[in-house]
Amino acid sequence: MKALLVIDVQREYMEKYPPDLLPKVNARIAQALEHNELIIYIKNVRRLRSGTTAYAFAEQLMVCSPHIFLKERASIFSNAALLALLRQSDVSEVEIIGVDGNCCVASSAIDAKKLGYAVTLPCQCIGIQNRERFEKKKTTLSKQGIAVWE
Numbered sequence: 001m002k003a004l005l006v007i008d009v010q011r012e013y014m015e016k017y018p019p020d021l022l023p024k025v026n027a028r029i030a031q032a033l034e035h036n037e038l039i040i041y042i043k044n045v046r047r048l049r050s051g052t053t054a055y056a057f058a059e060q061l062m063v064c065s066p067h068i069f070l071k072e073r074a075s076i077f078s079n080a081a082l083l084a085l086l087r088q089s090d091v092s093e094v095e096i097i098g099v100d101g102n103c104c105v106a107s108s109a110i111d112a113k114k115l116g117y118a119v120t121l122p123c124q125c126i127g128i129q130n131r132e133r134f135e136k137k138k139t140t141l142s143k144q145g146i147a148v149w150e
Contacts, residue, residue: 003038003091004029007076007098007105010043010055017099017127025097026062028125038089039065042076044104074104077111086117093118099127101134109146120147 032039043054069082094117112119128134138148
């Protein structure tokens with residue numbers, strides 16, 4: 001089974017990316033729904049002096065799955081509950097979309113590959129703040145067997 005991981009598409013982060021990113025993310029989510037892929041949403045948790053908080057999803061994000069996980073690290077694969085869901089659902093392939101291609105998306109892709117998953121990163125659905133840095137990162141990701149498509 002294939003899982004679509006939607007990482008950090010949260011209101012406060014999306015302001016940093018082009019406005020056409022969210023419609024592309026939603027289109028991919030709609031396609032995943034049509035193909036009965038497992039859709040999983042990930043929210044980054046921020047540590048504040050007053051405790052921790054997870055920002056709300058971007059207002060227009062299509063949320064159509066009960067599978068929402070929180071993360072405090074760059075890679076979502078530090079979350080034991082996510083790993084259990086992937087095993088229980090017999091997932092062998094993950095596609096990762098969201099933000100940012102140089103941090104959480106890349107870290108999660110590397111960890112997914114280490115865990116034996118086939119990994120795909122569709123760049124049109126990934127927010128990238130530093131394009132030059134990402135071009136270098138793409139080479140590293142590709143060498144590890146991660147499919148990166150433009």
